[in-house]
Structures are given as C-alpha cells and as structure tokens.
Amino acid sequence: MAEKEKTKIMFVMRKAAHGSIYAYEGLEAILIMGAFEQEISVAFIDDGVFVLKKEQDTKSLGVKEFSKTFRTLEDYDITNIYVDRESLEQRGLSADDLIIPVKVMEAGEIAKIMEGQHVLLPF
Amino acid sequence: MAEKEKTKIMFVMRKAAHGSIYAYEGLEAILIMGAFEQEISVAFIDDGVFVLKKEQDTKSLGVKEFSKTFRTLEDYDITNIYVDRESLEQRGLSADDLIIPVKVMEAGEIAKIMEGQHVLLPF
C-alpha cells in the first residue's frame, strides 16, 4: 500500500472509564492501529472526557489503571487528540485536569474534522 | 412452606421492548414465579411502560411479539400491575394505550407499595 494515501481513522470515545470496558478495549485498538502507518486521531466527547481525568487510582478497585497508557500515543505519532469543550465544562473539568495535552474545541470544529475521516470508530 | 406467609416479590420493569432482552427475560421470570404460590406484582416505570404498548407488530423485525403474553398474568392471579403516571405522560400515553388493565399511580404511591415488598427485581 506504499503508493496509497493514508487512511484517516478517528476513534470517538464517549464512554466513562471502569464502569464498562469500552474505553479500555478502545485504547487497545488505538495502540494496535497506531503501529501501522495510517492517520489515527482520537476525539473525547461526553463521558469520554472522564477517561483522561488525572489522578485515577484503581488499586482498591482491583482493575487496571490504563489512563497513563494514553501518554504513549505520542510515541505512535498520534497527536491529533480532540476534546469537546462543552463536555468538559458540563463536568466541571478543564484541560489541566487531563492526563495528556489535548486540543479543546467546539463541537462544530470537531464535527468538521470528523467529516474529513474515512472511518469513525465509537468506543 | 405451607405455614409460611407468602413472599412478596415485585418486578420493576424499566426497559423498553425489543432494543434489549430485559423485558422479555423479565416476563419469562414473572411467568415461572407466578406458577408458585407467592405474591407477585409488577411495576412499569420509565421506558418500561412501552413494553405494554398496544399494536406491537414484530413480524418485519423477525423477533417474538411477547406483549400479548402479559394478558396471561391474570391466569396466574397476578393482578397487582402498577404503572407510573409520569412515565406514561412523558411518553404521550394513557392507560388506554396499554394492552392490559393496570393501576396508574403516582411515583410516591408505587414507592409505598415497593416498601412493603420482600424483594424488588429490576428488568
């Protein structure tokens, strides 16, 4: 596929962490896909923004703490990470509360980026 | 258990029909439990009121139409069937839209009946 254009795939994360496995299995998929030479981006919308909340401590719950793994996305050149401003604000959060640097944007701007994708994968 | 008091069990139905199996598997449980000599009641709250909507026609969807089976509850002497008035009204429905006769009540009244139960089973 060397001559082909890169395929643009966006993960749309809308689920909170730990209550269900979607965010975690979504991350697993992001990491695998990041290893191939496609153009991966990630948008955090609605409860998805909670996935990036700093200071998660799952020790007493007995499940994996995977939010730190989002830090490795940089190593895969996945730097297009978008967060919906309204979702953050409704939850009393700001970019400072998140474990990685993100681009905080209006829904309409994120929607425009969505439109340029080949595939949207919801998690 | 002949000398024991009957056990009061209330099914609390809050899920819509067909999008998930809870209402159907809940009905299966009601029918089995109705065959024993306990005191079974059923409350329909929130989207659960949709389960009793008249005129369901699942032919083109290819799944079972089970709302009519609620009519058999009478044969098991399950006649304490409560419906939350606000849930109905928010959905533009009235008792006439439902496939079986029910007692339409305020949330507070249903809550009082709940309190008298030995067990509440959510479906």
Next chain:
Amino acid sequence: MLHTINKSPFFSNNLESSLRFAKDGDPIMLYEDGVYAVLAGTKVEPAMKDALKKHPVYAIEADVKARGITKVVEGVYLCDYSCFVGLVEQHLVSPWF
C-alpha cells in the same frame, strides 16, 4: 455525515449529543430503541420537531412497528434497511451509542 442513534431518548442523552455535532442538512437515522423519538405527543417531540427543521430524519419502519408506534411525528421518513444502506452509500457514518 449520517448520524445513527439506537437508544431511547427518554433514557440516554445520545440523540441530544448527536444533534450537537450534526451540521445542517446531515441526515439522522433512528433505529432499535432510538425510534421511540418519533412517537408523537411525547416530551421529546419538541426536540424532534426542532431537529426536523435542520435535518432529514429517518426511522427504521420494522423497529417502529415492533414497538407499536402508530402516531409518528410529521416529517419523519419511515424506511427499511435498504434505505439505510442507501444513506450509508452517500455519507460517512457517525454512530452515537
């Protein structure tokens, strides 16, 4: 972009979220429990009517019939899976679970 919604609007905020991201003219496809949004006379109807001013709204008829929904908000297109496929032919799909 085609926005697909499959949860009851009385239970979850998915329809609301999709409308926040949909641009004028984007079609909305309601299926599974998402079709409860097209029932006329409910507390969701005003939001549905607003949506109809900006978006063509489709609902899978098999799901609508299965739920006994006979009064449908005016302007909603009832359609089958072939029509759903037709929309996907023309649009990128954004699912809102």
Next chain:
Amino acid sequence: MLHTINKSPFFSNNLESSLRFAKDGDPIMLYEDGVYAVLAGTKVEPAMKDALKKHPVYAIEADVKARGITKVVEGVYLCDYSCFVGLVEQHLVSPWF
C-alpha cells in the same frame, strides 16, 4: 428503601428516576459509574445538593478513586463495600439500572 445507582448521571436518567421514587430519608448508594454524580463543580451538582437535603448519599470510595474524583460534593459519605452491606442489612434494596 436503599436506592442503588450505577450509571453516569451525564448519560442516563437513572439517578433522576430514583430520586422521584425515594422518600425523604431513604439512603442513596452510588457505585460504578454512578459515582460521577459526586464530582463537585459539574452541571449535576445542583441536583446532587438537592438530593443531599433529603437523603443520606453514599459513594463507594474505590469507584471514586478509580475515576480520579478528588473534589467531592460536600456531605456525601465515601464508604467501602462493608458499609454498603451494612445499609442492605437495614433496608430493602431498589436498584436503578
């Protein structure tokens, strides 16, 4: 009656429903994603504060910590599963999924 809620109040109406049925004094137990309701400074906080006027509100601390919730609405009791069991000893349980 003990009302148990395990879904995010930003996503589903379960917390709202439970409060409609809870009588004054009924304890509320938040666990799993339900604990997002105790985060301070959110759009849910006013509803949570209203609930606290009428109900003792508990949240499973392991779930709160796992989600990185450090600012908790004042008046909420953070507790463990032993405390959850203690409440079930005293109350009939009404789960709101």
Next chain:
Amino acid sequence: MKFGILIQDGPYNHEASDSAYNFITAALERGHTIQGVFFYNDGVYNVNKLMDPPQDDRNISKRWSELGAKGIDIVVCIAAAKRRGINNDVIVPNVRISGLGQLLELAVESDRLITFGTG
C-alpha cells in the same frame, strides 16, 4: 443475615460482576451467609471456564468457582444460558445450571436479595 445475589450482566464488559463479588466478600467478612448467587440474562457468561484473560488481570469465572468451592450455591439460569451458548461442557466447577424456580427459591429463603447488573 442470609443474602441472595442476582447477577444480570456479563464479566469484564461492565463492572456489575466485580461489584457483586466485592459485595459478597464484604458480606462474608461481616459474618453473613450468602444463601446463593443466581446468574440471569448476560450474567450467565460469568461462569465460562474457557475465559483466558491477560495474566495481570483477574479471572472472573475462576473467582466464582472458588466461591462455589466454599459451599456457596452458584446457579446459572438454564434458559438464559442455552440461548447464549453456555452449557455443562463449558462451565467452571462448583456451579450448576438450573431453572428460574431457583431464583424464586433464593428470593424466598434470603432475608435480602440484591441485584447487580447494567441494563
């Protein structure tokens, strides 16, 4: 007190199974009896012995089997299980498949029955 536990949701996908397990552990520590655990709906997936999670993760079916080995009656609904492909060939030891009548019995014989699920 005698507690009955009803579990309506599968392992890993949602937290319900973990919450139920944590509740049971705490109840036992407080000196209570677990009259029984009943798996219904997607809950039947909890006892699949073929589960093979990553080494650093909990093995949920093994956990239920260990509780069963301690003498707690762990019952899987046959109707829900058949529909979902769970039968005697694939369940962990110390659990049994039976009918919904067992849920009624559990409700009758427990002082409290509490349900864990997601819906």
Next chain:
Amino acid sequence: MKFGILIQDGPYNHEASDSAYNFITAALERGHTIQGVFFYNDGVYNVNKLMDPPQDDRNISKRWSELGAKGIDIVVCIAAAKRRGINNDVIVPNVRISGLGQLLELAVESDRLITFGTG
C-alpha cells in the same frame, strides 16, 4: 461499494446483532460487497456454536456462519475473545479468530465501515 461491518455487542441481549444482520442483507441485495465483519468487545459472543435458542427463535451464531459460508470474511478479535471464553473449540464454522490488525485492514479496504453496538 465495499462495506466493512464492526459489531461490538453480543447476541439476543441487545438488538445490535440483528440490526447488523439486517443491514448486511440489505447491502447484499443492493449489489454491494461485504468486505468483512469484525466482532469486537462483547460482539465475540455472536459466534458461539453452543447457542441453543428456543425453536421459534432465530439462531444468531448459525446466521453468521451461513454468511461466512457465502464467502464473507468473518473475523473475531482474539484479545476480546480470550477474555470472554470464546476460542476455536466453540466457534461456528466459517468464521476465524484473529487480531485487531484485521480491523484496521477492514477499515482501510472498505469504502465504508459501519459499527453496530450498544455501549
């Protein structure tokens, strides 16, 4: 057109699997190609051959196997499957277990990829 289908939810419990099947049937009738079906998350439960639903109900795993027999590539995510107790011993014929790389390939090679699930 070439369609890719991602299914994230199990059979019977939610309608997602049925919706995906109806979509695929309609796509084939309109002359499209199904490039592949990928099962992820609880979706992996769809291909359990031990499923034994009531006689008057649809057999969901059989349906997927029949699509596979028609030459449609049906892939089950190995990581999601292992965690949930789905392995080669219990899957229906005409489906295969493989890695998440297959989902990427499906995304790249399909003109459209559409996801069915519940969340």
